[in-house]
Amino acid sequence: MWTAGVGWRGVDFEVVVVDSSGAETLAPTGFGGARVGALIELLLECAARAGGALDCVVESTNGIIDGHLLAAGLRVFRVDPWSLPQRPPHGSVPARVLAEIGRAGSSGALNRLGPGTGSLAGREAECAANAAGSAEAELELGRDGRYFTRGSGKRLEVALTFDDGPHPGYTPQILDILHRYGVTATFFPVGLYAAAHPDLVARIVDAGHGLGNHTWSHPHLPDLSRDEVLRQVEATGDALAKAAGAAPGLVRPPYGARTPDVLRWLVEPGLTAVLWDVDANDWASPGAETIIANVTGGVTAGSIVLMHDAGGNRSQTVEALPRILEILLERDYAFVPVNAASLT
Ligand code: ZN
Secondary structure: OEEEEEEEEOOEEEEEEEOOOOOEEEEEEEEEHHHHHHHHHHHHHHHHHOOOOEEEEEEOOOOOOHHHHHHOOOEEEEEOHHHOOOOOOOEOOOHHHHHHHHHHOOOOOOEEEOOOOOOOOOOHHHHHHHHHOOHHHHHHHHHOOOEEOOOOOOOOEEEEEEEOOOOOOHHHHHHHHHHHHOOOOEEEOOHHHHHHOHHHHHHHHHOOOEEOEOOOOOOOHHHOOHHHHHHHHHHHHHHHHHHHOOOOOEEOOHHHOOOHHHHHHHHOOOOEEEOOOEEOOHHHOOOHHHHHHHHHHHOOOOEEEEEEOOOOOOHHHHHHHHHHHHHHHHOOOEEOOOOHHHHO
């Protein structure tokens, strides 16, 4: 059995692979966000060399690579902060540490992820409790126009949103479809991929779509300190500003995971937090027909729809999108970018 630790630091993912004795079969190797394909190729090669027995280990501050690893058929586990040493301020614990935890099979530390379970498998109850405990903070921020999940519904409008990109394969396909139907949407890229694909961020904005901040490495924000949250948001804002000319005023927490503190920290730099009221559930690859039904069955006037242009295999999202647009256009919906003004 071999084990791969997959960490992140700044603009890079970092990979270390160890064998069953703990010896490194692959010394720490860095991959920028544009080289996810090469990273996966290398891990598949390691899996083949290990006779198919390779476990990949990520931590909960890195939620933007696991879906791509799973889509490639790799076995993926998540480790949470209470099983890990202190992280650096803008990175995960070193990949070597993650590989060692996976090799030792530390009981209770490893959470197996699957394509249908999502990055936070095993922490669903905690997330639900955190969300419930945020209701008062949401109301308070909502009154100030700093938090919303949908528009007022006074007009027959809908805002489609695409998270977790940009991705060199899927994002251009989604942009092409939106262009074909003359539809405007909003994209919430992660900083790690936005920094790697500034051309795609520029293309999104040049096409008239809205832009929002979806953090740097797609962490489970309740695991982070205030300083880490602010750095995730600031670094992403900088990467988006570099590519698009200006940092967006919207921010969306990964997984919608929030606590009252997280919400206040997110809006602290003057941003508005945006969630959604209709979840396409496309991240779980339930089939294009189900994605179409989830969206068109859920949308009402003022809805904000959550979809994804990256973070895993998004071929079903690409397949579902034209029909979703046709159905909503038939119902006379106007497609608007997410911002408080157009949805009130
Ligand atoms: Zn996301």
